[in-house]
Amino acid sequence: MTKLTTLPNDTKGLFSKQATWQSWLMVEGALAQAQGETGMIPLAASTEIRRHMRIEDYDLDALEAEITQSMSPVMAIVRAMAVRCDGDAGGYVHWGATTQNIIITGKMLQLRKAHALTLERLGRCLTLLSGLARKTADWPTISRTNRRQALPITFGYKVAGWIDEFQRCVERLIEVEKRTFVLTFGGASGAMHSYGPDGFALSAKLANILGLEVSAVHSRATNDGLGEYVAVLGLLAVACERMGNELYTLMANEFGEVFERQSENVVGSSTMPHKTNPKYVVALLAESAHLRNMVAPALEACRPSHEGDAAFNFRLYDLLDAAGISAYGVVTRLETLLTHLECDKAAMYRNLMINPAPLMSEKIMLELAKSTGRQNAHDIVHHAIVVSERDDISFADALWQEKEVSSHFKDKTALADLLDPATYTGCSAEIAAKLANAGAESAEMVAKHARKLSGQDI
Incomplete structure (x- = not known):
């Protein structure tokens, strides 16, 4: 058995505003890594950009203000990331992306x-x-x-x-x-x-x-x-x-x-x-x-x-x-x-035992069909159920009144043995x-x- 890990109560935090911004930083960092490894941007710039992938390092209030002003959340993240980079690395953030x-x-x-x-x-x-x-x-x-x-x-x-x-x-x-x-x-x-x-090599790398x-x-x-x-x-x-x-x-x-x-x-x-x-x-x-x-x-x-x-x-x-x-x-x-x-x-x-005997009608029908045929057996058993309900007698007694039933079974005990529903659960x-x-x-x-x-x- 696999040892159970502790799971969170919900996943709302994964889709919070801060988590969304973090996902963008991760993508920007991965993009820089892929572009550095494929020679699209300088490797040093790629390394520097990837130093700034943690949202905790950013001024969230300033980011919020920039987003409100620019109405472009991704551009606000890009600018903030670029500013934090040393040298000219900031100029390679978001290179060619949209x-x-x-x-x-x-x-x-x-x-x-x-x-x-x-x-x-x-x-x-x-x-x-x-x-x-x-x-x-x-x-x-x-x-x-x-x-x-x-x-x-x-x-x-x-x-x-x-x-x-x-x-x-x-x-x-x-x-x-x-x-x-x-x-x-x-x-x-x-x-x-x-x-x-x-771009094809870049996308594969990314x-x-x-x-x-x-x-x-x-x-x-x-x-x-x-x-x-x-x-x-x-x-x-x-x-x-x-x-x-x-x-x-x-x-x-x-x-x-x-x-x-x-x-x-x-x-x-x-x-x-x-x-x-x-x-x-x-x-x-x-x-x-x-x-x-x-x-x-x-x-x-x-x-x-x-x-x-x-x-x-x-x-x-x-x-x-x-x-x-x-x-x-x-x-x-x-x-x-x-x-x-x-x-x-x-x-x-x-x-299960509210009215158990009629539940066995299928089993009785299939047994009776061995001597009467399936269609006739269905009609005989159905008639017995109607009689049982109409005359308020047991299903077993109603069945025994049917001549085809009494002639098929050697006695009522043999019939009764087929009427226990707990024994008829198929391959359950x-x-x-x-x-x-x-x-x-x-x-x-x-x-x-x-x-x-x-x-x-x-």
């Missing part, structure tokens, strides 16, 4: 940090779900389709479905990285005007320093990778909502199959002292809906005009910040819920055990991947 090159590249660094934390937290959730699937692999419960009782399953099978979906979320989040965390650094219009043919992929076309108007990333986060939100809604429903008094472990000091209602309301699941559902609702605006922001459009940029950058914060919030709330989740095996069995336990193991493996994999991503920060 504002949006710096902003979007800095945004990639910020978002990648949040992405790594989100993956690490999601890995923990998979570990918890795997443990839950293993624990409840053989706990009989009832499946429900169209909100009506269907066939017996185990609770572990239900959990296995969640694990399977979250594994796909992990796959999508990792697979989309190569199209999301991409360097777009081709100057004002993206065609390397200020760099010339050397991407390597920053741990980013390289754009084939450095167009500032191509944002589909970012829109796709938010859409993938939206699918993560949907997975959390699906699981959360199921648990929220099963927490109702009428079900009582799961509940949240809460301190005795937690208050459910200001006016109803008896209430013990769910707290963690509702927080998960609210944050998941918030994240899911970002998908459409993100796609809307992916269609700027011509070769660049600040109006669309502002929308997209704000959405990326919000999505990075919300995605981590979602998986943090998911982990909190799973940590406090308790399952009531007795309540599951009680609900096997599936639960399989996904418990798969989920644990995925958790280990994603933890390693997240640590690798975190190590890419320069």
Whole structure:
């Protein structure tokens, strides 16, 4: 088992104003390093510029004032960085770059940090779900389709479905990285005007320093990778909502199959002292809906005009910040819920046994079909259910009144042996055990991947 690291409560700090300025300084420093190593600027100037990459060394109030006056935040950073450089090194800061090159590249660094934390937290959730699937692999419960009782399953099978979906979320989040965390650094219009043919080597070097992929076309108007990333986060939100809604429903008094472990000091209602309301699941559902609702605006922001459009940029950058914060919030709330989740095996069995015999209609039908054929067996069993409800007699008695049933089974005991729903859970336990193991493996994999991503920060 991988040792758990301490994770932050939220990622808001990664997208703060100061963190944004820091990301720009890192990009400017990396740009100077790449240009020095490729001979585009003097190596001494490159080294000097990189001495001034810490936002803590700057007068933040002066920066704020300069930004207010110039209405150009990146230019304010460039000027402040240049002033701090000795000799003529300041003249090489931001060499050939444009504002949006710096902003979007800095945004990639910020978002990648949040992405790594989100993956690490999601890995923990998979570990918890795997443990839950293993624990409840053989706990009989009832499946429900169209909100009506269907066939017996185990609770572990239900959990296995969640694990399977979250594994796909992990796959999508990792697979989309190569199209999301991409360097777009081709100057004002993206065609390397200020760099010339050397721009291709420069972009490759800069991407390597920053741990980013390289754009084939450095167009500032191509944002589909970012829109796709938010859409993938939206699918993560949907997975959390699906699981959360199921648990929220099963927490109702009428079900009582799961509940949240809460301190005795937690208050459910200001006016109803008896209430013990769910707290963690509702927080998960609210944050998941918030994240899911970002998908459409993100796609809307992916269609700027011509070769660049600040109006669309502002929308997209704000959405990326919000999505990075919300995605981590979602998986943090998911982990909190799973940590406090308790399952009531007795309540599951009680609900399974509300009207147990009809739940076995499929099994009876398949057995009877051996002598009557499948279609006839279906009609016979369905008729027995109608008679049972109409005449208020047991399902077993109604079945025995059917001549095809009484002739197929040697006695009523043989029929009764097929009417225990706890014995008819299909391959539920096997599936639960399989996904418990798969989920644990995925958790280990994603933890390693997240640590690798975190190590890419320069």
